[in-house]
Amino acid sequence: MRDILAMGARPVASMDSLRFGRLDAPDTARVLPGIVAGVGGYGNCLGLPNIGGEVVFHDCYYGNPLVNALSVGVLRHEDLHLAFARGTGNKVILYGATTGGDGIGGASVLASETFDADGPAKRPSVQVGDPFMEKLLIECTLELFQAGIVNGIQDLGAAGISCATSELAASGDGGMHIDLDLVPLRDNTLTPEEILMSESQERMACVVEPENLGRFFEICAKWDVLATVIGEVTEGSHLVIDWHGETVVDVDPRTVAHEGPVYERPMERPAWLDALNADSSAKLPRPAGGAELEAQFRQVVTSPNQCDKSWVTDQYDRYVRGNTALAQPQDSGMLRVDEESGLGVALSTDANSRFTMLDPFVGAELSLAEAYRNVAATGAEPVAITDCLNFGSPEDPEVMWQFSQAVDGLIAGCQALGTPVTGGNVSFYNRTGDVNIMPTPLVGMLGVIDNVADRLKAGFAAAGDLVAVLGETKPDLDGSAWAEVVHGHLGGRPPQPDFPAEQALAQVLIRCAKDHLLSSAHDLSDGGLAVALAESAILGGLGVRVTLEGDDFTALFSETPARALVSLPAAKLGLLESLARAHGVPLAVIGKVSPDPEIAVGGQFSVGLAELEAQWRAVIPNAMGAEPQ
Amino acid sequence: MRVGVVTFPGSLDDADARQAVKLTGGEPVALWHASDSLQGVDAVILPGGFSYGDYLRCGAIARFSPVMAQVIKAAGEGLPVLGICNGFQVLCEARLLPGALIRNDRRTFYCQDQNLRVESSDTVWTNAFTAGDEINIVIKHGEGNYQADAETVRMLEAEHRVVFRYLGNPNGSVNDIAGITNERGNVVGLMPHPEHNIDPVTAPNQDGRPFFESLARFLMAKVGA
Numbered sequence: 082m083r084d085i086l087a088m089g090a091r092p093v094a095s096m097d098s099l100r101f102g103r104l105d106a107p108d109t110a111r112v113l114p115g116i117v118a119g120v121g122g123y124g125n126c127l128g129l130p131n132i133g134g135e136v137v138f139h140d141c142y143y144g145n146p147l148v149n150a151l152s153v154g155v156l157r158h159e160d161l162h163l164a165f166a167r168g169t170g171n172k173v174i175l176y177g178a179t180t181g182g183d184g185i186g187g188a189s190v191l192a193s194e195t196f197d198a199d200g201p202a203k204r205p206s207v208q209v210g211d212p213f214m215e216k217l218l219i220e221c222t223l224e225l226f227q228a229g230i231v232n233g234i235q236d237l238g239a240a241g242i243s244c245a246t247s248e249l250a251a252s253g254d255g256g257m258h259i260d261l262d263l264v265p266l267r268d269n270t271l272t273p274e275e276i277l278m279s280e281s282q283e284r285m286a287c288v289v290e291p292e293n294l295g296r297f298f299e300i301c302a303k304w305d306v307l308a309t310v311i312g313e314v315t316e317g318s319h320l321v322i323d324w325h326g327e328t329v330v331d332v333d334p335r336t337v338a339h340e341g342p343v344y345e346r347p348m349e350r351p352a353w354l355d356a357l358n359a360d361s362s363a364k365l366p367r368p369a370g371g372a373e374l375e376a377q378f379r380q381v382v383t384s385p386n387q388c389d390k391s392w393v394t395d396q397y398d399r400y401v402r403g404n405t406a407l408a409q410p411q412d413s414g415m416l417r418v419d420e421e422s423g424l425g426v427a428l429s430t431d432a433n434s435r436f437t438m439l440d441p442f443v444g445a446e447l448s449l450a451e452a453y454r455n456v457a458a459t460g461a462e463p464v465a466i467t468d469c470l471n472f473g474s475p476e477d478p479e480v481m482w483q484f485s486q487a488v489d490g491l492i493a494g495c496q497a498l499g500t501p502v503t504g505g506n507v508s509f510y511n512r513t514g515d516v517n518i519m520p521t522p523l524v525g526m527l528g529v530i531d532n533v534a535d536r537l538k539a540g541f542a543a544a545g546d547l548v549a550v551l552g553e554t555k556p557d558l559d560g561s562a563w564a565e566v567v568h569g570h571l572g573g574r575p576p577q578p579d580f581p582a583e584q585a586l587a588q589v590l591i592r593c594a595k596d597h598l599l600s601s602a603h604d605l606s607d608g609g610l611a612v613a614l615a616e617s618a619i620l621g622g623l624g625v626r627v628t629l630e631g632d633d634f635t636a637l638f639s640e641t642p643a644r645a646l647v648s649l650p651a652a653k654l655g656l657l658e659s660l661a662r663a664h665g666v667p668l669a670v671i672g673k674v675s676p677d678p679e680i681a682v683g684g685q686f687s688v689g690l691a692e693l694e695a696q697w698r699a700v701i702p703n704a705m706g707a708e709p710q
Numbered sequence: 711m712r713v714g715v716v717t718f719p720g721s722l723d724d725a726d727a728r729q730a731v732k733l734t735g736g737e738p739v740a741l742w743h744a745s746d747s748l749q750g751v752d753a754v755i756l757p758g759g760f761s762y763g764d765y766l767r768c769g770a771i772a773r774f775s776p777v778m779a780q781v782i783k784a785a786g787e788g789l790p791v792l793g794i795c796n797g798f799q800v801l802c803e804a805r806l807l808p809g810a811l812i813r814n815d816r817r818t819f820y821c822q823d824q825n826l827r828v829e830s831s832d833t834v835w836t837n838a839f840t841a842g843d844e845i846n847i848v849i850k851h852g853e854g855n856y857q858a859d860a861e862t863v864r865m866l867e868a869e870h871r872v873v874f875r876y877l878g879n880p881n882g883s884v885n886d887i888a889g890i891t892n893e894r895g896n897v898v899g900l901m902p903h904p905e906h907n908i909d910p911v912t913a914p915n916q917d918g919r920p921f922f923e924s925l926a927r928f929l930m931a932k933v934g935a
Contacts, residue, residue, distance in 0.1 A: 121819050126760045128722030213720050213763025396819045398850045400906045403726040
């Protein structure tokens with residue numbers, strides 16, 4: 082949030098990707114509600130709509146749940162501010178919350194140690210947040226920018242004052258002098274190194290010209306935000322920090338900010354990988370007949386990773402600020418940025434750790450492809466990514482190899498798609514005891530849509546509409562939701578990403594949105610066509626009847642990328658066909674949206690929609706011991 | 711139609727309320743909590759959010775802000791006042807409305823498109839509805855469980871001052887109460903957010919519009935009289 086604010090932008094939305102141990106594991110019923118309440122408690126009080134994300138369950142996250150958050154901000158190009166400390170005599174102001182003992186060494190502790198069962202308590206390393214102060218800080222900072230009195234600004238994150246001052250000084254043209262005695266403290270017993278390293282939240286540092294101080298303090302007072310001059314920009318090149326009349330820091334800030342140590346970690350392809358790749362899902366028994374296919378369809382659709390996530394997302398405010406055009410459970414969240422033109426952005430976060438376990442290079446590519454497809458499926462043009470790379474201990478050569486492969490995969494995929502990476506984050510040491518999490522490179526994709534009124538939604542919209550699949554379906558069942566849910570199996574080779582096919586599919590979907598050709602669009606990923614059919618039917622409150630070509634089982638559960646499920650009025654089929662042909666995207670009409678409340682797969686089975694929906698909605702509430710809504 | 715929207719520190723849906731006023735043909739006027747001027751507005755909205763962080767009881771501090779002294783005075787003289795969510799909590803704390811909002815019985819924040827029944831069209835903010843209308847309005851709150859002592863609840867029911875009732879109680883409110891009014895019908899407080907049900911692009915429906923049409927009708931009639 083404050084990273085965005087420090088650029089001069091207003092944060093406008095957030096998303097969260099959460100990973101937990103198995104849903105039925107005893108501690109998940111404690112950890113999940115706590116984390117969701119934490120995400121909601123902060124975000125709701127801050128007044129940012131939470132427009133999507135993921136909730137994923139797997140054993141490997143049981144002792145080490147992942148909470149990845151993404152925020153997006155908006156600004157006009159000319160309002161971009163960068164962190165500079167220029168102009169000798171300009172004042173360095175610390176504003177926002179006071180500095181306390183929380184979070185001391187937070188980043189270094191969390192990023193470098195494992196939470197051992199018998200290790201020391203890490204609680205003091207975790208910061209205590211105050212979303213109300215953050216809200217005031219946002220409004221106050223935006224007003225300071227508007228007043229044009231901010232010369233340089235930096236948020237206080239990891240390593241607190243020491244990091245913020247060295248970054249401000251390093252990117253400026255002079256030195257800096259800081260008097261630590263001036264820092265307002267919550268606890269006056271803090272030592273100078275604790276003051277420097279405290280990661281108390283809701284603080285910003287700002288460089289302001291002396292003649293603007295009056296206006297600066299006036300705006301801070303309006304928002305009841307404490308602001309204190311703690312130093313100034315000096316001639317020379319050093320960052321000098323004094324405490325009780327003694328110089329405690331005297332460094333060239335560039336050596337701190339830019340010239341960090343570079344690790345050359347040993348890496349090694351895991352010896353077990355060949356055996357894992359050889360253990361293909363091909364040997365798993367396939368359903369024999371319609372009844373078994375139906376049972377597996379229900380099993381996959383109502384599995385913890387595919388079921389309804391409303392229990393989580395209903396604890397988040399998705400409406401505040403009045404610009405939410407799409408939120409969960411749609412393929413991507415979408416936000417209107419300009420009320421006049423309808424210009425908007427779409428966001429999706431995706432990671433597939435099962436594929437990444439099988440092949441970290443390809444798995445990372447597939448996560449990227451899925452995020453790209455999710456954004457395109459709502460009618461937006463994917464334009465940039467950020468990532469959060471969650472891995473085990475980098476001191477383990479096998480983890481380091483997974484990490485290196487995943488980064489290479491993202492690079493290759495982004496080059497193929499022409500997508501810049503605007504930032505990101507790495508989270509190492511995600512392990513419990515000596516068990517690392519599965520590699521989980523999360524991709525957050527940003528898309529742009531000219532007018533959010535043109536957006537595509539995932540739910541079927543009208544009985545009688547044709548239902549079609551865009552893209553080619555291959556027998557891709559290794560690492561699939563089907564293999565996991567039905568057989569508890571993970572092995573073989575993940576599907577091959579096909580970036581030209583993703584781009585072609587995206588162009589078709591974006592054009593369809595602009596020309597209003599489709600009634601619905603839904604990306605095909607986890608759980609394949611089975612899950613997409615169920616979700617489009619449930620979200621639209623309409624049944625569907627399909628007849629599948631070839632092998633019904635493969636058609637339903639394959640997870641070949643570069644595919645989408647769409648519905649459209651019959652009268653528009655000709656236009657879609659020529660569009661798909663022009664882009665070389667295979668198109669197969671597989672059935673119709675039906676007024677009968679059931680999902681019918683020709684010659685195999687039909688499932689009552691109300692019953693399926695009830696089961697799909699009840700999975701998480703039941704596990705949490707709550708009444709389903 | 712000039713409608714003031716108060717911003718307390720921690721107000722979140724103030725911009726949404728101003729936008730809703732604008733989209734329904736009114737002129738929104740931003741009112742600051744620390745000011746004691748209502749700028750001559752025709753009506754006031756207390757918006758949703760977490761005023762002062764709501765670390766104490768919701769609305770307990772906001773109720774003492776300078777602007778509220780003016781709102782309380784003007785409400786007594788008949789100024790239309792709508793309290794939405796946190797605004798409803800502030801109205802209860804200010805004793806402009808009876809009762810209190812406590813933690814949801816589900817003990818979590820809860821956001822959904824909520825079905826409601828309009829119980830009274832005899833207020834400044836609901837005269838464009840017909841009693842019995844079923845509407846769907848966004849709710850999003852952690853402390854929306856309306857409670858009052860038995861005598862107060864009997865009085866509210868007897869005087870037809872329950873304005874909205876939940877269809878499917880989301881938070882444990884007594885008698886499914888979602889919104890109430892004062893004796894005069896100029897002050898209405900409710901947990902649902904009509905300002906989120908205005909714009910066809912971002913709203914699940916436009917059931918929030920009649921709130922603002924009601925105000926316009928009331929103000930027109932007042933001018934006419």
